[in-house]
Amino acid sequence: MSTALSYVERDSVIHQMTGTTKLFFFLFWSVAAMITYDTRVLVGMFLFGCVLFKISKLKWKEISFALIFMFTLMAINIVGIYVFAPEQGVEIYGTRHVVAELFWRYSITLEQLFYMFNFLMKYMAVIPIALLFIMTTNPSEFAASMNKIGISYRVGYSVAIALRYIPDIQRDYREISQAQQARGISLGKDEKTLDRIKNSAAILFPLVLSSIQRIETISNAMELRGFGKHKKRTWIMAKPMGKRDYVGIVLSIAILAVSVAMIIVNGGRYYNPFI
Amino acid sequence: MKETIIEFKNFGYKYRSQAEPTVTDINLKIGKGERIIIVGPSGCGKSTLAHCLNGLNPFSYPGEIIGSLKICGHESKDMGIFGLSKFVGTVLQDTDGQFIGMTVLEDIAFAMENDMVEQEELKKRTLQAADKVYLLDKIESAPHDLSGGQKQRVSLAGVLVNKVPILMFDEPLANLDPASGKKAIELIDEIQKETDTTVVIIEHRLEDALYMGADRIILMVDGKIVSDTTPSELFASDRLAEAGIREPLYITALKYAGVKLEKNMSLQRIQELKLSDEQKELVKMWFYQEKWEQIKEHTKKLLSVEKLSFGYTEKAYNLSDVSFDVYEGEMTGIVGKNGAGKSTLAKLLCGFEKQNKGIICLEGKDISEDNIKERAKTIGYVMQNPNQMISKPMIFEEVALSLEVAHLPKEEIEERVHKALKVCGLYEFRNWPISALSYGQKKRVTIASILVQNPKILILDEPTAGQDFRHYTEIMEFLKELNKQGITVLMITHDMHLLLEYTNRSLVFSDGHLIADTTPVELFADKDLLEDANLKETSLFELANMCGLPPKEFIHKFIIYDRNLRSRREEVS
Structure with a gap:
């Protein structure tokens, strides 16, 4: 099983969109989810996000690891909110419906539960789209579209190059750490913390040196083939903007507009069912 | 000679960090369509010379050019690394590091992308180049799905797209196994014949590089050219041995047999070698005359591997059912x-991975759980x-x-x-x-x-x-x-x-x-x-x-003779 999130090749409408579209979509969508606490908007976005995920033909098991990781973070976050601000919901919504009294200043109120639910929904609205963006965008094509919207191709290419060599460096790391373990250098739990830090240096030192050598080869190879010769370059992986791209961008702007409109209608960022 | 395409005149190069020039007094003319092999021991300056040709010197590794180097009539120091890349296409030694694209397609297209070739043309020429190096069916593959030889072919296609007049290979055989190396040389040979490109190969595995035949071999020692001649003439001399370069095995065998080598014997390739009947007689005499020596048998079993199998999944075993013994002193x-x-075997023996089946015994003790x-x-x-x-x-x-x-x-x-x-x-x-x-x-x-x-x-x-x-x-x-x-x-x-x-x-x-x-x-x-x-x-x-x-017996004879000779030499020194 692969645990890392990376591009997955599939044939879907979402894969066919350009990287630029998906970047804009992701940005507008995130802003829309960030500015509002309106439950109706957030739930709507979450459901819509799930539909898009379905359309992308990505599989559950390809994201399960990442999801578990993110859910853990979210749980920690939610618990943190309750511990530090158990009355935040009451403050926001202006009423106090107690469900149960616990101890000291901690009690469970409907307002707090609702606030935390909304908070959760903000994550839930963004996660599917973030995953989609990462997993349906071919890095090379993305570099091409970044360049198209005016960002220097050197920036885009350094991202693509990093992605290209990550597996190589992972392999180096594995091989170096195995060979070092054979010399008794372990990073296992039975070592003292100080020893673990020292031991990890014994693995990182050769890894960094071999990576520097690799970088020298790469930059030579790139220069010998004319990288940086002109202000612009073309891309074999570039995709032209199609109808679906314009639809996508318009859609994301519409969602942002709805989110903003609801703030005006509600007279604030919160939708208040308690009054 | 045909039209001169590369001309070194009293050429030298001194790196900024060095006190002395690394190469000096280089005078060398290479004509269009020539095949040149540059050999020399490590540190003789052959890579420096190659870097001067493709512009890494002085544009990436700063230093000072002495004398003149003209490529296609232009002074190299006036051209810059990008200007030179129009004339010299370089395939580097590291097959992995020079693979820049995420896929074969992108890597081949890389140079053209930098030249702002329009997408349609880009696709057409990329596919043509991929076809030339027989990788059309691998066009979507990522580098980790390719063998070393295939990766090298991608790099070759990546420089072929620009139709450069000079192709340069920096130790193309160093990272390949012998069979892939042979294929690589065959491909270079084929492309050279088809396009009449000038080919410069830097390599110390001379016998393998010569598989395609070369017009001249340039031998470098201590930053200078000590020999610039045809392969046959070079092999007839002792200059390779003096420089510490390995001769082809058949040349060594002929020398062992006491055959006097002359340049008119077509020594450049075993397939072209001309031996007279007397010379064949000499080889025969050598074969029969020396006594045989038995290689000593080892008897004490040290390591024993029984029915070892390993794989990340049951279906695809990287290693299956492997059994053998290793004797002490082997x-x-x-x-x-x-x-x-x-490599999987080595990892299992060292305990980096654990076998799915089988046992590893050291001196009769099962160490599988260690x-x-x-x-x-x-x-x-x-x-x-x-x-x-x-x-x-x-x-x-x-x-x-x-x-x-x-x-x-x-x-x-x-x-x-x-x-x-x-x-x-x-x-x-x-x-x-x-x-x-x-x-x-x-x-x-x-x-x-x-x-x-x-x-x-x-x-x-x-x-x-x-x-x-x-x-x-x-x-x-x-x-x-x-x-x-x-x-x-x-x-x-x-x-x-x-x-x-x-x-x-x-x-x-x-x-x-x-x-x-x-x-x-x-x-x-x-x-x-x-x-x-x-x-x-x-x-x-x-x-x-x-x-x-x-x-079989001839190879055996050669090995024994060679080993005896070396241990005798060792005793002398």
């Missing part, structure tokens, strides 16, 4: 294609690249590392480290920084750092890859010495010379199976087995046929 070669299971640390006390593993193992700045610290982490008493550490350093001939250097050492010496440091743990078996991954003849001999003679002192040596290798000259046994792997457990002589006389292992026939085989001698 020096064994492990051969096979990439992905045949050689962890990496425990295994390392009996089985040491030396990686191919010493830079990947060295983690301390000083030699003593590096060798002492495994003992330090085991918290041994200081006196014991010092004693064991000193002993290992003495064995490795590094005792005098013990307080030196590692950065001051040569590649071969670094390799010895890594071996010393393993030897301090007193292993009985040493496993080495490609101990001689990319080394010139002098370093090869240095490393291998050292391993032979260790072996004499009682350490059993297993080597994963593609190096045919190593197998012939230093091993007595070959384990051949193919698709995860041990398909042969034999001697190097048997291996090199068995065409099918060689093919399975991605090795190739030696020129000794053809020489034997040419002289009407039995090939």
